[in-house]
Amino acid sequence: MPDPSFVFAQSLSGLTAAMFLFLIASGLSLIFGVLRVLNFAHGTFYMLGAYCAYQIVQWLGQEGGMFWVAALGAACAIALLGGIVERFLFRFLYGKEELYQLLFTYSLVLILGDVAKIIWGTQQKSVGRPPGLTGSFSLFGATIPHYNLFILLLGPAIALGFWFVLQRTRMGRFIRAAALDRETLGALGVNVSALYTGVFVLASFLGGLGGALITPMRAVVPGMDTDVIVDAFVVVVIGGLGSFWGTFLGALIYGQVLSFGILFFPRFSIFAIFALMATVLVIRPWGLLGKPLK
């Protein structure tokens, strides 16, 4: 039996990973819930968010609150990019078959991935932890960096904020209505196409923010986009495509399975995750907390 403090540390690291996955997967799930499209390019938005944050830190330095400016700036830049992609390209594929939509988002993965390589090269980039969160403290024998603690608090805060927007605001009500019945919502006088753009912008913002916030913990490298998108797919499939709390639950499960999988059977932890995804799809295709599609 491993040392309890080690188990605790492992479970915390799983939780931290889960919070990042939640940030990314919630955008993916939102786009699927409303637009009924699986957006492969969401992982690329995450990667570009990380690169943008790195770039802004290069320009402004790390002093004062500049890291936070960089993180928000990067998220806004990615939100803008998402809006442009939706408005000028994606919009024309809504009526088409799923295959075309999937492949279009995949073409974005190819194009934007290479654009990032052209701008930032293939060397890995890293960003230091923001001042004030560089230390760490010790709890039950496990060392926890302050930055990880910050992420652990930020994740649920964003989840609650997001939930509040969806449940309690006018925009959120429109989004939920659009997920149920687009035509009726349009007939009631809501500008559905602007709403779709809004959803895409919001989702891209979350993806970009996830990428920007991960920079102090992980190096920014080309290829992080195709790896993360598969993880995000696993999360939304486990929780339920289009389900908000399902995504949160999915991220938590994923984080724990990964960190304990590495602990107990290191070689087969990735296998365990995809096996979990396949099992959920076989037993409850709509996920743990999702609802079956009509």
Add this chain to the structure above:
Amino acid sequence: MRRIPWGLLILVAAFCVPALGSRFYTFLANDVVIWALFATSLNLLVGYTGLVSFGHAAYFGIGAYTTGILMKKLGLSFLVAFPAAGLVAGLFAVFFGFFCVRLTRIYFAMLTLAFAQIVWAICFKWNEVTGGEQGMPEIPYPSFDWVEKASGWLPFLGGYRTSDYFYFLCIILVAVALWVLRRIVGSPFGRMLTTIRENPERAEFIGVNVRRYELAAFVLAGAFAGLAGGLFGIFNRGVFPDFAYWTKSSEVLIMTLLGGMGTFVGPSVGAVVLILLNQQIVSYTQYWPLVLGSILVLLLFVFPGGLAGAVQDLWRWTQRRRARA
């Protein structure tokens, strides 16, 4: 007017490549031939049955590993290892497909992706059997001694490199496989798959067991992808976990779409165009994905029927013009 036997002409032309071109062109032609089979096998699923698989690379990878393990580790002959690739990939397709065909549309795509990632994860980590991350380099070529012996009393056979002999073998095997696939597509079974693509409810209504037909298509597609993988492992002189990674699945989907999913030859055309284009472009720039992505966007917005679809449209258009005149 008799129809021109295009298939036969292309086959003969393919046989001439090593004699005319350099070693490099033989290499390219061999690549094209194998990918043509892989893409056509996917088309049976996506184009003819209307099932969008995002994990077709799994069967390609399984086939490649089967042949690789049998030939390299167990030292078995190609005559055993090649059919085994199709058989093992087909068996996996039976197991995975059994669950996949119960789902529809996006869930089907996700489950095929999940299974493919499982295959990839196993290949990536099971060092003892698959070589893990490093893959399995140096898969031996099949033995061509008998050809050397036969070349004593048969003309035109001697004097080629082993890679050329392997190329000839690939052409023959792929031609046979494509012929079989063509027969499948044209058979009542194949017509029923198209019916299912067009209207599954109606097919069910007239008493067709839709799931069973879909499963049969899934297994056939998987088995043929396995055969393609078996050839590719030898051609590539090694088998690596990427063969089953999800980006490989999307590559072959792009190839199928580029050529045109509505036609039998479409995916092969896609294989020819994409591989030649790749070879041209990588000599100018390292940013091949950028070019590929741009081609894909153009294709999706301007030529959704792919190249074969565009040519077909053009042909019909000229026919109509002529009929009117």
